[in-house]
Amino acid sequence: MSSFIDELNDAQKAPVLHKDGPLMVIAGAGSGKTRVLTYRIAHLMAQGVDSFNILALTFTNKAAREMKVRIANIVGSTEAKNLWMGTFHSVFAKLLRIDGNKLGYPANFTIYDTQDSQRLISSIIKEMGLDKDIYKYKQIQNRISSFKNSLITVKAYRNDPDLVEQDAMAKKPRTGDIYENYVDRCFKAGAMDFDDLLLRTNELLTRYPDVLMKYQNRFRYILVDEYQDTNHSQYLIVKALADRFQNICVVGDDAQSIYSFRGANISNILNFQKDYDNVGMYRLEQNYRSTRNIVNAANSIIGKNKNQIEKVVWTANDDGSAIKIHRSPTDAEEGRFVANSIWEHRMQDQMSNGQFAVLYRTNSQSRSIEDALRKRDIPYRIYGGLSFYQRKEIKDVLSYLRMVINPKDEEALKRIINFPARGIGGTTIDKLVVAANHYNRSIFEVMENIDKIDLKINSGTKRKLQDFVTMIKSFQVMNETTDAFALSEHVAKKTGILLEFKKDGTPEGIGKMENIEELLNGIKDFVEGQKEIDGATGNIGEFLEDVALATDLDKDTGDDDRVALMTIHLAKGLEFPYVYIVGMEEDLFPSGMSMSTRSELEEERRLFYVALTRAEKQAYLTYTQNRYRWGKLIDAEPSRFLEEIDEQYVENLTPVDGGYRYKPLINADIFGEVDKTRLRQEKPVRGAPPIVGQPNSIQLKKLRKIKPQLAEPVGNTNAIDPNLAVGSLVNHTRFGRGKVVQLEGSGNDRKAEIMFDKGDIKKLLLRFAKLEVL
Numbered sequence: 001m002s003s004f005i006d007e008l009n010d011a012q013k014a015p016v017l018h019k020d021g022p023l024m025v026i027a028g029a030g031s032g033k034t035r036v037l038t039y040r041i042a043h044l045m046a047q048g049v050d051s052f053n054i055l056a057l058t059f060t061n062k063a064a065r066e067m068k069v070r071i072a073n074i075v076g077s078t079e080a081k082n083l084w085m086g087t088f089h090s091v092f093a094k095l096l097r098i099d100g101n102k103l104g105y106p107a108n109f110t111i112y113d114t115q116d117s118q119r120l121i122s123s124i125i126k127e128m129g130l131d132k133d134i135y136k137y138k139q140i141q142n143r144i145s146s147f148k149n150s151l152i153t154v155k156a157y158r159n160d161p162d163l164v165e166q167d168a169m170a171k172k173p174r175t176g177d178i179y180e181n182y183v184d185r186c187f188k189a190g191a192m193d194f195d196d197l198l199l200r201t202n203e204l205l206t207r208y209p210d211v212l213m214k215y216q217n218r219f220r221y222i223l224v225d226e227y228q229d230t231n232h233s234q235y236l237i238v239k240a241l242a243d244r245f246q247n248i249c250v251v252g253d254d255a256q257s258i259y260s261f262r263g264a265n266i267s268n269i270l271n272f273q274k275d276y277d278n279v280g281m282y283r284l285e286q287n288y289r290s291t292r293n294i295v296n297a298a299n300s301i302i303g304k305n306k307n308q309i310e311k312v313v314w315t316a317n318d319d320g321s322a323i324k325i326h327r328s329p330t331d332a333e334e335g336r337f338v339a340n341s342i343w344e345h346r347m348q349d350q351m352s353n354g355q356f357a358v359l360y361r362t363n364s365q366s367r368s369i370e371d372a373l374r375k376r377d378i379p380y381r382i383y384g385g386l387s388f389y390q391r392k393e394i395k396d397v398l399s400y401l402r403m404v405i406n407p408k409d410e411e412a413l414k415r416i417i418n419f420p421a422r423g424i425g426g427t428t429i430d431k432l433v434v435a436a437n438h439y440n441r442s443i444f445e446v447m448e449n450i451d452k453i454d455l456k457i458n459s460g461t462k463r464k465l466q467d468f469v470t471m472i473k474s475f476q477v478m479n480e481t482t483d484a485f486a487l488s489e490h491v492a493k494k495t496g497i498l499l500e501f502k503k504d505g506t507p508e509g510i511g512k513m514e515n516i517e518e519l520l521n522g523i524k525d526f527v528e529g530q531k532e533i534d535g536a537t538g539n540i541g542e543f544l545e546d547v548a549l550a551t552d553l554d555k556d557t558g559d560d561d562r563v564a565l566m567t568i569h570l571a572k573g574l575e576f577p578y579v580y581i582v583g584m585e586e587d588l589f590p591s592g593m594s595m596s597t598r599s600e601l602e603e604e605r606r607l608f609y610v611a612l613t614r615a616e617k618q619a620y621l622t623y624t625q626n627r628y629r630w631g632k633l634i635d636a637e638p639s640r641f642l643e644e645i646d647e648q649y650v651e652n653l654t655p656v657d658g659g660y661r662y663k664p665l666i667n668a669d670i671f672g673e674v675d676k677t678r679l680r681q682e683k684p685v686r687g688a689p690p691i692v693g694q695p696n697s698i699q700l701k702k703l704r705k706i707k708p709q710l711a712e713p714v715g716n717t718n719a720i721d722p723n724l725a726v727g728s729l730v731n732h733t734r735f736g737r738g739k740v741v742q743l744e745g746s747g748n749d750r751k752a753e754i755m756f757d758k759g760d761i762k763k764l765l766l767r768f769a770k771l772e773v774l
């Protein structure tokens with residue numbers, strides 16, 4: 001037996017060595033599912049299976065690349081080259097470029113991102129004269145997306161009285177018309193949206209048995225990671241492709257199913273045994289990732305869910321330290337705690353930045369964390385949120401490039417036809433759109449023929465339109481002989497975009513110009529990388545494909561050392577030595593929008609399970625008492641999930657004799673009975689007074705005896721200077737020089753009111769304020 005198999009335990013070896021036929025591995029976090037998938041591919045290849053015949057579907061392209069590297073290390077890099085590996089979207093985009101012409105799509109079809117889809121839907125709503133307050137474009141886009149993921153075509157929609165009725169009841173009877181219009185317009189623009197990549201693949205495989213057979217024969221072995229989060233459309237593609245040889249291997253964990261809001265369907269796991277005959281079922285139980293404390297704590301949480309496949313997860317790893325819970329008065333303080341803690345671990349435990357991750361429920365929570373990390377000079381990278389490629393100036397440049405590849409691309413054209421300004425106004429554009437719809441052609445085609453149609457456009461404007469057409473065509477000519485970098489540099493200069501931002505001269509304008517330069521650098525790197533790959537040329541089409549399908553994690557080249565900030569959804573499958581889960585508060589996590597039914601709450605709980613099981617050595621859970629949300633300071637209540645962790649695995653770091661009030665949630669045993677029913681209610685009572693006074697001296701003593709370190713507030717690195725008095729001159733790191741005008745409170749609660757030279761008066765909590773007495 002080859003030696004690499006010995007890097008697996010017996011339970012892992014079984015699915016790796018499983019002979020042909022369907023198999024499924026269901027197992028908890030960190031038990032080696034992804035490792036099994038990787039080793040199974042390597043094993044197949046070592047057994048002589050041609051890599052050309054293997055298809056592996058992963059959650060991110062980055063995961064696919066890492067797997068490829070691992071496999072290349074085991075079996076050799078030339079062998080691994082032919083593997084088709086990647087996300088569903090990137091793999092099937094590749095397939096559609098080859099065979100999508102059968103459905104009437106050009107090989108160079110554009111991939112519309114969500115922003116493009118939303119803009120198109122928004123203009124359709126406007127063109128149809130509908131009320132945009134009723135027909136909200138984001139909602140409509142969501143609904144159309146969910147139709148597509150359930151394979152409900154326009155025709156199927158119209159034939160389904162329930163769906164039609166639903167929209168009529170929601171006062172949106174024209175939804176079907178918008179849907180139809182949207183599909184037509186995408187098609188005419190030679191564009192597919194993300195959902196089309198799956199929907200059209202299904203259509204292709206169903207309507208063209210010869211195409212289906214071709215790919216069934218090619219992909220004799222199909223492997224899917226994170227199977228619990230596949231949606232219906234993905235499920236059908238896999239099922240169709242695997243139908244002939246039935247060599248399908250799926251791995252997943254029902255306890256980590258967290259995408260039901262995007263149509264993921266857990267029944268895909270539950271029905272696997274019904275879908276295929278003689279399924280090999282495997283379980284893995286040993287977790288290799290985390291300390292025993294983390295594994296046990298995670299088990300205690302997920303055990304609260306009713307709907308789950310029963311499974312055991314244990315670890316032979318050390319106990320490790322307890323999961324640390326920290327409460328802060330505000331979100332700014334929470335950020336500061338996280339930054340200080342990372343700083344301390346870096347120093348004490350010789351850790352690098354890349355070994356830390358901060359996870360949150362929603363993207364907007366990153367701001368306070370970022371502020372604190374910046375102040376501490378800790379480098380970080382944010383994943384998710386508005387990506388680089390979605391910034392306006394970047395999208396503008398990319399739109400020119402998209403036009404070069406596919407001039408029918410309507411969304412690209414509308415962005416740049418008058419940017420930089422060239423005197424083509426809104427009325428002209430409206431006329432072009434109407435004509436394009438009327439003649440059933442693209443806008444660009446209408447512009448090419450502007451002399452032949454009477455649109456009541458004056459001759460000056462006509463000339464401008466013709467100039468635009470000529471310019472795009474000249475780029476197309478250039479594209480035939482140059483690589484992506486030379487072309488993009490030419491486009492950025494020739495169109496005047498660079499100059500536009502330079503002229504602007506404001507810091508924003510300069511920032512935008514720098515971003516465009518950054519884009520050009522990125523294209524240069526890309527071109528150089530592509531030239532090393534067989535068959536790739538480094539042209540702009542390849543670059544645009546890469547951009548369109550890059551998930552946020554893909555841009556992580558791992559070459560610089562930064563703390564990772566991301567939502568929990570994005571962290572699935574990843575691991576970090578230190579993990580901070582911030583914002584452990586009711587209404588935030590669990591999310592206020594997901595607490596009304598048991599199944600929604602269970603999905604939030606699975607999300608918490610995913611978050612906690614990312615940690616290898618140490619997990620921190622933090623919450624605040626007050627948080628800015630929607631521009632208002634609100635009272636926050638600790639998350640019910642904090643209560644749900646078996647308390648033997650947690651340690652409360654929060655100073656109970658600190659300057660803020662104590663809420664007896666975690667150490668309820670020490671402080672006597674707490675009304676837990678209130679905390680467990682599915683809908684928390686808002687505004688209920690949650691405060692019990694500070695612990696008395698006996699309670700404090702008891703507490704100190706049990707956990708003496710609790711009295712030592714973490715994050716409080718500033719000793720209060722005994723020389724500080726009213727009238728003292730002080731220097732503050734951020735506010736500068738000032739004079740103390742008043743002092744109040746005592747101990748950790750001591751505050752100073754300071755009049756700063758810059759003119760503002762501020763009240764500062766001394767144990768946090770960085771003050772130097774002058």
Ligand code: ATP
Pocket residue numbers: 007008009012027028029030031032033034035036253256287288289572573574575613
């Ligand atoms: P998740 O559910 O989070 O996706 P997973 O089940 O896919 O987790 P892996 O990521 O494959 O788990 O494995 C978790 C960690 O444990 C990885 O660092 C992996 O390399 C390591 N690991 C798994 N099995 C073994 C083993 N037999 N020996 C040593 N390390 C292992």
Ligand code: MG
Pocket residue numbers: 033034035573
């Ligand atoms: Mg995994």
